[in-house]
Amino acid sequence: MKRETLSAYSYLLPFLTVFGIFLAFPVVYSIWISLHKVTLTTNLYHVFSDMKFAGLANYKEIWNNVEFWWSLIVTILYMILTIPTGIFLSMILAVLLNQKIKWASFFQSAYFLPNILDMLVIGLIWKFMYSPDGLFDTFFMKIGIDFFHETGFLGNPWTALPAIAMAMVLKGAGFGMVLFLTALKNISPNIFEAADLDGLTWWQKFRYIQAPLLKPIVLFLAITGTMACLNAFTEFYIMTEGRPISTFLGETVGVTKITGYYLFEKFTQIKYGYAAAMSYFLFVFALIISYINYRWLREKG
Amino acid sequence: MASVILSHVEKIYDNGFHAVHDFTLEVQDGEFMVFVGPSGCGKSTTMRMIAGLESISSGTIQIGDRIVNRIPPKDRNVAMVFQDYALYPHMTVRENMSLSLKLRKVPKQEIEKRVLHAAKVLDIDHVLDRKPKELSGGQRQRVAVGRAIVRTPDVFMFDEPLSNLDPKLRTTMRVELKKLHLTLKTTMIYVTHDQLEAMTLADRIVVMNQGRIQQVGTPLEVYSKPANKFVAGFIGTPPMNFFSCEVIRENGTVHLKSDGFDFHVNRDHPLYQKLQERGISASSGWTLGIRPEHMELARGKAGENQIQAIVEVMEPMAPEVFVHLTSESGEFVLRDDGLLKPVIRPGQKVKVNVDMDNIHLFDEEGIAL
Amino acid sequence: MMRLQMKKGMLYAALIAFALFSLMPLFFMVLTAMKQEGMAMKMQFIPDGPLETLYTFKNFTEVLFNKDFPFFKFFLNSVIVAGLTALLSTFICLLAGYAFARKNFPLKNFLFSILLSAMMVPGMIFMVPQFAIITNFGWMDTLAALVIPHTANIFGVFLLRQSIEKIPNSLFEAAEVDGAGDWQLMRYVVIPLVSPILLTLILLTFLGQWSNFLWQLIVNTPSSDWLTLPVGLALFKGQYSIAWEKMMAAACYSVFPVVILFIFLQKYIISGLTQGGVKE
Numbered sequence: 001m002k003r004e005t006l007s008a009y010s011y012l013l014p015f016l017t018v019f020g021i022f023l024a025f026p027v028v029y030s031i032w033i034s035l036h037k038v039t040l041t042t043n044l045y046h047v048f049s050d051m052k053f054a055g056l057a058n059y060k061e062i063w064n065n066v067e068f069w070w071s072l073i074v075t076i077l078y079m080i081l082t083i084p085t086g087i088f089l090s091m092i093l094a095v096l097l098n099q100k101i102k103w104a105s106f107f108q109s110a111y112f113l114p115n116i117l118d119m120l121v122i123g124l125i126w127k128f129m130y131s132p133d134g135l136f137d138t139f140f141m142k143i144g145i146d147f148f149h150e151t152g153f154l155g156n157p158w159t160a161l162p163a164i165a166m167a168m169v170l171k172g173a174g175f176g177m178v179l180f181l182t183a184l185k186n187i188s189p190n191i192f193e194a195a196d197l198d199g200l201t202w203w204q205k206f207r208y209i210q211a212p213l214l215k216p217i218v219l220f221l222a223i224t225g226t227m228a229c230l231n232a233f234t235e236f237y238i239m240t241e242g243r244p245i246s247t248f249l250g251e252t253v254g255v256t257k258i259t260g261y262y263l264f265e266k267f268t269q270i271k272y273g274y275a276a277a278m279s280y281f282l283f284v285f286a287l288i289i290s291y292i293n294y295r296w297l298r299e300k301g
Numbered sequence: 302m303a304s305v306i307l308s309h310v311e312k313i314y315d316n317g318f319h320a321v322h323d324f325t326l327e328v329q330d331g332e333f334m335v336f337v338g339p340s341g342c343g344k345s346t347t348m349r350m351i352a353g354l355e356s357i358s359s360g361t362i363q364i365g366d367r368i369v370n371r372i373p374p375k376d377r378n379v380a381m382v383f384q385d386y387a388l389y390p391h392m393t394v395r396e397n398m399s400l401s402l403k404l405r406k407v408p409k410q411e412i413e414k415r416v417l418h419a420a421k422v423l424d425i426d427h428v429l430d431r432k433p434k435e436l437s438g439g440q441r442q443r444v445a446v447g448r449a450i451v452r453t454p455d456v457f458m459f460d461e462p463l464s465n466l467d468p469k470l471r472t473t474m475r476v477e478l479k480k481l482h483l484t485l486k487t488t489m490i491y492v493t494h495d496q497l498e499a500m501t502l503a504d505r506i507v508v509m510n511q512g513r514i515q516q517v518g519t520p521l522e523v524y525s526k527p528a529n530k531f532v533a534g535f536i537g538t539p540p541m542n543f544f545s546c547e548v549i550r551e552n553g554t555v556h557l558k559s560d561g562f563d564f565h566v567n568r569d570h571p572l573y574q575k576l577q578e579r580g581i582s583a584s585s586g587w588t589l590g591i592r593p594e595h596m597e598l599a600r601g602k603a604g605e606n607q608i609q610a611i612v613e614v615m616e617p618m619a620p621e622v623f624v625h626l627t628s629e630s631g632e633f634v635l636r637d638d639g640l641l642k643p644v645i646r647p648g649q650k651v652k653v654n655v656d657m658d659n660i661h662l663f664d665e666e667g668i669a670l
Numbered sequence: 671m672m673r674l675q676m677k678k679g680m681l682y683a684a685l686i687a688f689a690l691f692s693l694m695p696l697f698f699m700v701l702t703a704m705k706q707e708g709m710a711m712k713m714q715f716i717p718d719g720p721l722e723t724l725y726t727f728k729n730f731t732e733v734l735f736n737k738d739f740p741f742f743k744f745f746l747n748s749v750i751v752a753g754l755t756a757l758l759s760t761f762i763c764l765l766a767g768y769a770f771a772r773k774n775f776p777l778k779n780f781l782f783s784i785l786l787s788a789m790m791v792p793g794m795i796f797m798v799p800q801f802a803i804i805t806n807f808g809w810m811d812t813l814a815a816l817v818i819p820h821t822a823n824i825f826g827v828f829l830l831r832q833s834i835e836k837i838p839n840s841l842f843e844a845a846e847v848d849g850a851g852d853w854q855l856m857r858y859v860v861i862p863l864v865s866p867i868l869l870t871l872i873l874l875t876f877l878g879q880w881s882n883f884l885w886q887l888i889v890n891t892p893s894s895d896w897l898t899l900p901v902g903l904a905l906f907k908g909q910y911s912i913a914w915e916k917m918m919a920a921a922c923y924s925v926f927p928v929v930i931l932f933i934f935l936q937k938y939i940i941s942g943l944t945q946g947g948v949k950e
Contacts, residue, residue, distance in 0.1 A: 007852060008773035012781075015766035018822035023788055026799030033798055096685060109936060110689040114696075116939065117928055118881035120900040121921040124907065125695040128702070128914055135698060138713040170692060175943060182944050230792045234883045238904065260794055264884070272798050279795040286792045354843050375849040387844035391862040400858060401848035448848070 034058055034276035051273065058277035066251040068278065071262040072285065073248075074161065075229055078258055079289075081165035082172075083225040087218055089169060090176025095206070097177070098184040108181070112174035119171075123238035126167040130154050130239075154239055157246050157255045164239055164256065172228075179217045184210060222293045230286050233260040259285075303365030303455040303488060304330045305351060310360035312346050312512075320346045322512045324360070328456075328490060333482050335491045337499035338509035338535070344492045347509075348458050351490065353377050364455055375404075380449035381458040384465065386441050388433040388448075394420075395429040398448045405452075412451075419447045422484075439470050446478075450485065459491040463498065475501060496536050500524070508532045525659075530667035533590050539623055541592050541661070542633035547585035548662070550576050557589055557662070561629030562608040564589075566657050575670050590661035593623065593636040598645065599652035607652045612645050626653065696925065703729055703918035710914035729919035738909070741920045744902035748924075751816045751886070751898055752879040756872045759821040763871065767830025768860060772842070785824045797888070804889050811894035816886060820879060826871050829945060833867045834860060870942035873935055877928060899924045 009016075036051035037058070062068050093111055097104055114122065129135040130153035137148050148156065153163040187209065195205050236242065242254030242261055257265075259282055266275040305328040312321035321343040328334045336344035349355040351362055353374035361368050369377050380401075388397050395416060402412045420426040423443040433441055442462065449457055459478075463471045479502055482489055493499055499506050500520045508515040508523060508531070515535075516528040527533035533541045546559040555573045557564040566572055576582075599607055610626035610633070622637045624645070635653060645651060662670040702710050704725045717724035734742040769775070770782065800819055809815035837859065845859050861868070883900040890897055892905060903920055910916065932939060 004773055005775045008769045008775035008778075011765040011769035011773070014762045015822055015827065016781075018762065018818060019785075019788075019824075021803065022800055022819040023796065023822055023824075024784070026796050026803065027791065029799040029802065030795060033802060093688065096681060099681065101681065101685070107685050107689055109932070111692050112936070112940065113929065113932055114692055116877050116932060117696075118883075118900055118924045120881065120883045120903060121699075121924045122695060124903065124917060124921060125699045128918070129695070129698060133711055133713070135713055174692070178940055178944055227792060231794050233794075234900075237883075238907070263794055263797070267798060267801075267888070272802070276798040279792075279798065282792055282794055286790075290790070349843075352843075352847055354846065373851075374843075374846040375851060379847060381844065381847045383840040383844055385838060385840050387838065387840035389841065389845075389859065389862075400845070400850075404849040404854060448844075452848075 030276045030279060033273055034280060036273045038270050038272055054273060058273045059280075061274065062278055062281060066249050067253055067257070068259075068262065068281070070248045070251075070253040071257050071259040072281075074256060074258045075232070075260075075285075077161060078165060078232060079226060079229045081162055082169055082229065083222055085165070086169045086172055086225060087176055087221050090173045090221070091180050091214065091218075093173060093177040094180030094184055095210075097181055108174075108178070111177055114171045115174040117171070119234040120238050122167065122171050123235045126163075127154065127239045130163050151244070154256075155244050157244050160240055160244060160256050164235055167239075168235055172225075176217070176221050179221070180214055183213050183217055187213060219294065223290055226289050226293060227286065229258075230282055230289075231260055232258050233264055236261040237264070304328060304332075304363075305456055305488060305490065306361075306363040307347070307351070308361050308363075310347070310350060310362060311358045312343070312350060312355065313358045320512050321350070324514060326507060326514065326517065328488060331486050331488055333479075333489045333491065333502060333504040334507065335493060335499040335503035335505075336507045336509060337493055337496055338515075340494055342509040343512040344494075344507075344509050345460055348460060348490055348492050351456070352379050352381050352458055378452075378454050379456045379458060380452050380454040381460065382445045382449050382462045384461040386433075386445040386462075386465075388441060388444055390433055393430050393432055394425065394436070394444050394447075397433070397444055398451050401448065401452050415451045416447075419451045422450070422481075423447045438466055439474065442466060442474060446481070450481070453487075455488065457485075457487055457489045459489065461493055462491075464493075464495070471498075478502060497538065500536070506536075508535060510535075526669070527590075527661065528669055530588060530590065530663045530669075533661055533663070533669070537592055539593050539634045539636070541590045542596075542635075544589045544591070544630045544633070546587050546589045546630075548576065548581065548583065548587050550582045557587075557660075559589075559630045561610075561631075562606075564606045564655060564657065564660075570657070572660070572662060572670065579670075586665040588663040588667070590663060591633075591655055592659065593634045595656040595659040596633075596635040597654050597656075598624070598635070598637060599654045600644075603652065604654065606655050606657055608655065610651055610653055612647050612649045612651055614647060615645070626651070696929075699918045699921055699925065702915055703922050705729075705915040707915065710918070711912075729915050730922065733916050733920045733923075736916075739902055739906045739920075741899070741902060741923055744897055744899045745923050747896050748880060748899040749927075751813070751896070752876045754813070755817045755820050755879045756875040758817065759823045759826060759875050760868055760871045762821050763823050763826035763830055764861075764864075764868065766827045767834055768856065770827065770831040771834035785827065789824050797884070800885075801888055810889060811891055811896060813896055815889040816896055816898070819885070820875075820882070823871075823875060826875070829867060829871060829942070830864060832945075833864045837863050866938065867942075869935070870938040873931065873939050874942045877931070877939070880924070880928065 033051070035054060035056070035058070037054040039050060039052050097108055101107075131137070132149060132152040132155070134152060137152060140146070140148055148159070153159045191209055192205065195209060200208070236256055236258050240254075240256040242257035242265070244255050245252055246255045247253065254262075259278070263275050263278050263282070266278065305326075307324050307326045310321060310324040311319075313319050324343075324347055326334075336347060338344050346355055350357050351364070353369065353372065357370055361370055363369065364377060364379070389400070392400070398416045398419060399412050402415065407415075416429070417426065420429055423446060425440055425443045425447060428436060428440055428444075433444065436444065442465075445462065462478075463474055466474060475498060478491075482502075491499075491502060503520055505517060505519055506523050507517050510531050516523055516532045518526070523532055523536050527536065527541075530543070534543070544559055544562070546557045546562075549556040549558060550573065553568045553573075554565050555567075555570070555576060568574075608628055608630070610628040612624060613627050613632070614625040616623040616625070620638065624635050624637055626633055626635065664670060701715055704727065706722075706724060706726050709724055714724065733739070734745075770778070804810060804815045804819075807814075841859055841863075842855060845855050850858060881900060883904070886898045886901045887904065890901055897905070899920075903917065903924070906920060907917060
């Protein structure tokens with residue numbers, strides 16, 4: 001072998017080892033697991049040597065499982081609630097901050113900070129604020145609205161998911177804002193001077209100069225947002241654990257039992273094969289959604 | 302100090318590009334050798350092969366008495382000054398100059414001594430603790446040179462070191478490099494696309510084009526006896542004028558004829574003898590080369606070996622003037638001492654004398670006769 | 671002129687309102703953490719009598735050395751897990767990024783596209799098989815399980831490859847001619863020149879692992895010695911679901927280090943995150 005090849009691979013060795021064992025191999029290994037079931041006799045922490053081949057049984061079960069399809073609907077609802085609002089909010093913040101204002105860097109920091117804080121902690125705080133007699137309920141009671149008093153925001157099937165979504169949009173908006181702001185700052189002021197000479201209005205300037213440059217960022221945020229929703233777990237774990245309960249096609253379902261949480265639940269029930277199979281459904285779903293996102297934004301311009 | 306011997310060196314890149322063809326050259330110990338040619342001619346590639354920064358496809362390179370084909374750059378004991386200087390931006394001047402010695406485990410005191418000495422020679426001892434970005438272009442250039450000379454290498458290499466400097470500074474640095482060579486007496490290999498730099502600096506010049514050596518010789522040789530049309534056109538400013546012509550040898554006279562002129566020389570001119578040796582009496586497809594400095598305005602006098610032309614443009618270069626003319630045989634330039642400037646004007650018809658002792662004749666392949 | 675002033679005023683009002691809204695959870699957390707026992711559920715923030723009737727600092731010390739949920743230990747564990755992952759991962763990515771940026775080797779493009787596509791796989795896919803591998807290795811409740819699987823950071827390899835490629839080739843050549851071998855190129859050229867990126871990557875990995883709850887939850891049994899802050903907090907909530915002032919005090923220990931890092935090093939954090947986005 002050539003000396004350069006040898007030295008290149010020796011640099012790559014640590015990375016490729018970890019990548020191979022913990023990222024590449026699992027994708028294949030997961031297929032194997034998804035074709036098996038845990039038996040009653042298996043040891044809780046060494047289950048994988050003692051699984052029974054089950055063929056496509058797990059996949060079939062999932063396909064016929066109303067709860068699973070409901071969890072996908074929750075995922076889609078969560079996407080609809082978080083992604084467009086998140087993008088819109090961060091774009092507005094970026095446009096506001098892209099003007100000559102004092103304390104711009106303070107505002108930027110204040111908006112960005114929640115983005116890097118621990119999801120579990122933020123979820124916990126919001127859970128407290130949303131609880132009956134919590135911050136928001138107390139406020140609404142003061143102005144005479146007792147609608148949220150009994151269950152709190154998270155216990156009500158209509159408000160639970162939007163409440164989680166709002167908390168997460170506020171947490172995440174700073175990230176998109178920074179991206180938009182960077183793009184806006186890269187536009188040469190000469191272009192705006194030329195636009196002023198051409199007599200463009202504020203809206204026309206945004207429409208024809210800024211918006212086209214922001215489009216790739218919108219796409220990026222849509223894709224990362226989709227991924228975040230498909231992987232969404234911690235906020236649901238800490239805030240609702242899938243509750244409240246409702247019915248869907250005659251089955252009892254958790255209103256906020258999103259796929260990520262549902263998968264975790266199956267995992268804790270030691271249904272490893274089932275969980276693995278479900279993660280492949282999720283993968284296909286991810287590919288479809290990413291593709292739609294991509295196509296949709298492409299067609300728009 | 303060492304000689305550098307290249308024999309039949311070839312460079313073929315992975316993508317199939319044949320950058321250097323059959324390069325054979327001996328650079329003598331202490332010689333200042335300049336590789337010159339247009340961009341992409343293979344001059345830099347050749348130098349980088351000597352430094353070990355490019356692998357050699359075939360042939361051998363020898364530095365001193367070692368074949369260095371498989372020796373990595375760090376063990377070749379060569380130093381190089383790069384076009385963009387390649388100073389380490391995060392190190393001070395002192396650290397930049399010390400690194401190579403530090404890597405070779407030279408004792409600290411010795412490093413300090415050598416760096417200081419080199420810095421004094423190059424007049425940068427007052428900026429030793431600054432970082433490269435705080436220096437002027439000329440100072441950076443000196444640091445790059447300084448980094449090379451602290452090492453007392455066997456061979457110095459310069460890859461277009463002056464091309465990032467403004468013209469005035471370039472002239473100054475050129476002189477300093479020449480002085481440096483006279484002091485150090487180390488073998489130097491210098492790559493440039495600027496023929497003026499090559500002429501002024503070199504002991505010998507290697508003119509390259511399309512990966513091949515065109516000519517090796519002293520500056521005077523490549524100027525006065527260019528081996529082919531490429532060298533003739535590349536060396537000298539303004540470049541040599543070329544006229545296509547036919548050659549007729551009869552009755553002890555050689556005629557060089559075209560629509561616009563009929564130059565002739567007689568039996569004792571070297572041209573005549575060479576044509577005779579090759580048995581050529583009448584043939585076409587030749588190129589006549591005359592340098593602008595070997596032509597002059599005839600001031601109205603009619604005579605032999607003249608060409609009629611119309612003045613197009615004059616470029617006063619003080620003290621001389623470049624006069625651009627057009628004739629039936631094509632456009633050409635002559636270089637005049639400038640005293641005649643008021644006498645001629647654009648559009649004027651003039652006669653031009655040719656110094657027949659300094660003409661060059663190239664055959665159909667462009668090889669000098 | 672008046673209209674312009676009004677517009678400015680509205681702009682500032684909007685900016686301040688959103689800043690308050692954005693930071694509200696943090697204010698709320700800190701105030702609740704300082705409440706006297708039993709006062710957390712009363713949404714009262716201005717004390718009727720002296721300050722001590724409502725506020726106290728004792729929650730902060732109490733959670734730190736709680737018998738069942740020693741948050742001091744959880745905090746140390748989190749520091750070790752996130753810190754070790756950050757350092758190890760950045761080092762591994764530096765080596766790999768260097769190979770991708772500066773070396774030619776067979777399968778280079780193939781490997782690179784594998785890495786690219788691996789970034790598009792939803793993380794949930796990895797949970798079950800990674801857990802399976804950890805149990806097979808006998809790594810449950812160990813530091814290795816918390817650290818090693820997250821040291822292959824594909825984004826980090828991309829980021830470093832990109833910044834090493836930006837270093838002019840002539841610098842490497844100059845160092846080679848100066849007598850540097852591969853490791854010395856790394857030490858004298860690469861590391862000093864990409865150090866801001868290294869710092870960025872260390873910070874981002876640290877922050878990522880500081881709040882990596884799911885993984886830390888599943889590879890730790892409740893009796894593990896390596897329970898981290900988020901896991902400890904989740905377990906604590908399961909046990910004492912109404913002791914909000916204690917929970918918020920514990921939460922502060924998760925938030926404060928991040929806020930401090932952010933205040934001093936936000937330039938690096940933001941630049942790292944935006945590079946991921948602008949690359950698209």
